[in-house]
Amino acid sequence: MAFIKFLLIFVAIYYILKFVFKNIIYNIMTKTMNNLNNKQAHEHEVKPEGEITIQQTQKTGKKLDKSIGEYVDFENLD
Numbered sequence: 001m002a003f004i005k006f007l008l009i010f011v012a013i014y015y016i017l018k019f020v021f022k023n024i025i026y027n028i029m030t031k032t033m034n035n036l037n038n039k040q041a042h043e044h045e046v047k048p049e050g051e052i053t054i055q056q057t058q059k060t061g062k063k064l065d066k067s068i069g070e071y072v073d074f075e076n077l078d
Helices: 002-043
Strands: none
């Protein structure tokens, strides 16, 4: 009798957790997709004709480590 009681409780908990987690994950995914769609909509807003916008990116210079070795300039042979 104890085994049957354990089995019924186990199956009930399994289905309850399955239902709860399925709904939680569905809600999280829909919210995430809506947020991404809203961000993309704001990025691609239609601008009036003739308006120019320039977005600057940060330039990162090459960092040379002096302890690696010296630079060798190779020449092309034809």
